[in-house]
Amino acid sequence: MPLDGNGGYTVRRYTLDFDWRAPRTPFAAGATIDATATQALSRFDLDFAGNTLRTVTVDGAPARAVREGDELVVTPARPIPDGAAFTVHVAYTADPTQQRHRDDAIGSYGWMPTADGTVLCLQPDGAKLVFPANDHPSQRAPVTFRVTTPPELSAVAGGRLVERVRRPDGRIRWTYDSEQPVAAQLVQLAIGRFTFTESRGPRGLPVRDAVPQDLVDGTAAYRALTPEHLDWLEQRLGPYPFRRYGVLVGDTGLPVALETQQLSVVPSARLLGDRVGAERDLVHELAHQWTGNSVALRRWSDLWLSEGHARFYERLYTDTHGGPGLEDAMRSAYEQHDRWRHDDGAPAEPTEPSLFRQIRYDGSALVFYALREEVGEETFERIERTWVTRYQGRAAGTGDFIALASEVAGRDLRPFLTPWLYGEHAPPMPGHPDWRVRPVED
Numbered sequence: 002m003p004l005d006g007n008g009g010y011t012v013r014r015y016t017l018d019f020d021w022r023a024p025r026t027p028f029a030a031g032a033t034i035d036a037t038a039t040q041a042l043s044r045f046d047l048d049f050a051g052n053t054l055r056t057v058t059v060d061g062a063p064a065r066a067v068r069e070g071d072e073l074v075v076t077p078a079r080p081i082p083d084g085a086a087f088t089v090h091v092a093y094t095a096d097p098t099q100q101r102h103r104d105d106a107i108g109s110y111g112w113m114p115t116a117d118g119t120v121l122c123l124q125p126d127g128a129k130l131v132f133p134a135n136d137h138p139s140q141r142a143p144v145t146f147r148v149t150t151p152p153e154l155s156a157v158a159g160g161r162l163v164e165r166v167r168r169p170d171g172r173i174r175w176t177y178d179s180e181q182p183v184a185a186q187l188v189q190l191a192i193g194r195f196t197f198t199e200s201r202g203p204r205g206l207p208v209r210d211a212v213p214q215d216l217v218d219g220t221a222a223y224r225a226l227t228p229e230h231l232d233w234l235e236q237r238l239g240p241y242p243f244r245r246y247g248v249l250v251g252d253t254g255l256p257v258a259l260e261t262q263q264l265s266v267v268p269s270a271r272l273l274g275d276r277v278g279a280e281r282d283l284v285h286e287l288a289h290q291w292t293g294n295s296v297a298l299r300r301w302s303d304l305w306l307s308e309g310h311a312r313f314y315e316r317l318y319t320d321t322h323g324g325p326g327l328e329d330a331m332r333s334a335y336e337q338h339d340r341w342r343h344d345d346g347a348p349a350e351p352t353e354p355s356l357f358r359q360i361r362y363d364g365s366a367l368v369f370y371a372l373r374e375e376v377g378e379e380t381f382e383r384i385e386r387t388w389v390t391r392y393q394g395r396a397a398g399t400g401d402f403i404a405l406a407s408e409v410a411g412r413d414l415r416p417f418l419t420p421w422l423y424g425e426h427a428p429p430m431p432g433h434p435d436w437r438v439r440p441v442e443d
């Protein structure tokens with residue numbers, strides 16, 4: 002995705018003002034972007050697609066703005082010196098029906114209109130459909146949402162509810178602050194007839210679910226497991242990396258769960274179904290808060306680190322909680338590995354269309370399983386904990402992981418991990434000489 006993300010500046014904060022109306026009704030929107038130039042800028046780009054552009058100002062002065070594909074090219078009235086702080090304001094009419102589609106596990110993404118509101122599923126590059134952004138997985142900034150809704154609806158976003166004010170016209174203004182930086186792809190804003198339910202995680206961590214009113218009772222049993230899931234993951238990965246957490250229950254029809262930061266969205270169908278299926282989604286999205294969210298991707302080719310980890314902990318959890326065994330799942334993934342490599346690239350060498358294929362999920366969980374078999378459980382657990390601690394709040398990639406694993410294990414793991422991550426064929430599985438990869442025939 003070579004055009005996603007932009008050079009020459011870093012964003013310090015996004016402030017998004019949404020005068021929200023109805024699921025499919027365009028509304029007035031404003032994005033205020035506080036940024037710092039990392040070089041002298043006569044012009045710069047934002048990622049922005051669709052919507053109707055109104056005006057762009059830089060430090061209050063009108064700026065020239067031209068749209069080239071998904072780029073919004075901004076030329077300020079005066080060049081911005083290297084190191085200077087500047088503020089961009091983009092006024093637009095937002096179209097909350099915009100979606101894109103991928104032929105992989107993502108399916109449709111962008112704005113997800115519901116019966117009375119909306120949910121955002123922006124992974125991987127849908128943030129630009131919602132606000133002008135530096136839409137790259139390694140680039141993070143705090144986000145403040147100021148959203149006005151009709152009085153019968155609620156808004157919820159990742160982070161802290163700062164203020165809820167009834168305006169003279171009866172509409173409600175909700176202000177949420179992410180508190181910690183968030184990648185554009187992991188931003189969540191949902192609107193609907195929500196009930197908020199509160200509980201506490203480890204050390205009093207605030208847990209706040211947002212649930213469509215008619216789904217509160219039906220989803221309560223599995224949602225109540227979140228504190229146990231937090232405990233279980235903390236035993237393996239150390240303290241939960243954000244200040245709050247919650248589950249946003251997606252209305253019927255939402256296809257997939259998504260690890261939006263501090264507020265994972267999980268489809269109602271999973272939370273109304275069997276316990277193993279529900280816990281798989283809940284643990285998977287919670288594990289992402291450590292791997293993928295707190296430790297961000299350096300680039301999309303590092304997705305195996307995020308999805309492989311989340312799937313590994315999901316499978317490790319169900320192994321002892323009534324679900325399919327880890328070893329069975331990994332043996333099955335091993336058998337299919339060369340087929341997956343052939344069709345969709347090895348774990349760390351995806352192509353853009355094959356990014357969210359099964360090789361990045363079970364096929365990459367298998368890499369962590371192989372590493373654990375190779376170095377032993379105790380060393381593997383130290384690698385994992387060191388990984389999420391050292392890179393907490395930072396972006397990290399494949400090379401960083403190999404270097405860190407080698408350092409913790411006290412031996413060079415490059416010769417071991419390289420064939421697992423790159424190339425046509427799965428290497429032999431340590432400790433399982435009887436496991437066989439099914440040959441690819443064509």
Ligand SMILES: [Zn+2]
Binds near residue numbers: 260307308
């Ligand atoms: Zn995932």
